[in-house]
Amino acid sequence: MSQSILSLKDISVFQEKNPVLTNVNLEVKNGEFIYLIGKTGSGKSSFLKTLYADLPLTMGEGTIVDYNLRDLKEQDIPYLRRKLGVVFQDFKLLPDRNVKENLLFVLRATGWTIAEEMNVKIDEVLDKVGMKNYQSKMPHQLSGGEQQRIAIARALLNNPELILADEPTGNLDPQTSAEVMDVLRKINGAGKTIIMATHDYALLLKFPSKTLKFEGGQIFEVVQRTV
Template identity: 65%
Template sequence: MESSILKLENVAIYQDENLVLSDVNLNIEKGEFLYLIGKTGSGKSSLMKTLYGDLRIRQGTGEIVGFDLVNIKDKDIPYLRRKIGIVFQDFKLLNDRSVFENLRFVLKATGWKDSKLIKDKILEMLDKVGMKTKDYKMPFQLSGGEQQRVAIARALLNDPDIILADEPTGNLDPKTSIEVMDLLTEIHNSGKSILMATHDYALILKFKQRTIKCEGGELFEVVHQGL
């Protein structure tokens, strides 16, 4: 039991009053990399939102990084999100501030006070994603791939237990997508758990990992042949 970082049992996921996924059972072990696939509208994003506390579980039981997703209080959601790194398809960087200031904003918002520690942490994470020399640039001065690298650095800032990546290569060309996947694989190899929603089957076949699929209101595991 102890090695599970995420466990959902008989969960029903609703978006407003619409049942999106029913009877969801999912277990992710510490250090595991999982793909989440499925057509647009199949419930991938709703599942992701449930995992970081945006949608509440009304039926079944769920736990992630030690938090009970059924009974979690609103005031505890920021603490939950500190233990989860979230990477979005559209980067969600703040366009009015530099790369460095984007990351500083997150650390300040999550309670970091010491400016030297903040600076060291930011430069360490930017170094990890190959963006240390561009910390002064504004997001609009960066390519899509560079912006996603910054977004991944941001997700790593608080040393999360799991990274939820929602279509992280969705807006990138194939070459850049592979670079981002190489980076995520490296992060995974350092011991992080990753759940990545994607519809890029070429990537799934190139970087093989356990794969689960949303389809017809259900979630199930798939074998790779034919997906």
């Protein structure tokens, strides 16, 4: 029996005191790949922000990677985030640093100190996303797909138990989206749990997986029809 990496019981998610989602119950097992779908404004991003503690959980019970979201202290948030990898739609790379410096910045910020260990780790994560030879490139020298691969590598630096991806293919053309999805599926195949918000229904057909739909303040599991 695969153990639970995320457990939510009767939670509600708020944006500035307005309920975005209510009475959400969800169990995510280790190694799952889950899509979040729904219209803009249906609560996908707010839901993800609650999971990485950008929005506080004030109603219901939630546990993620062994952290209790309801009782989470301010000083525990950085430790929680080290166990999570977060990938954003707009990459969020530092424009004034090359690829290696972008990754070093994250490692130093999360407590790494030994240069040799940091270099080995950077080689390892860039190899996983097929970008090992791009360490000296600046973000503006990379295509959108290459920047997103670097962003995924950055999310892997602290060997997270769970990756949260918020529209990671939202700014990419269909072919590049499929390439980025290939990278994410390989990472999932190696045992990492991934929760990914997307608007791209073509990806759901090409890479079918468990799908949760956000609608009317609720979350429903979508039953995939096989043709």
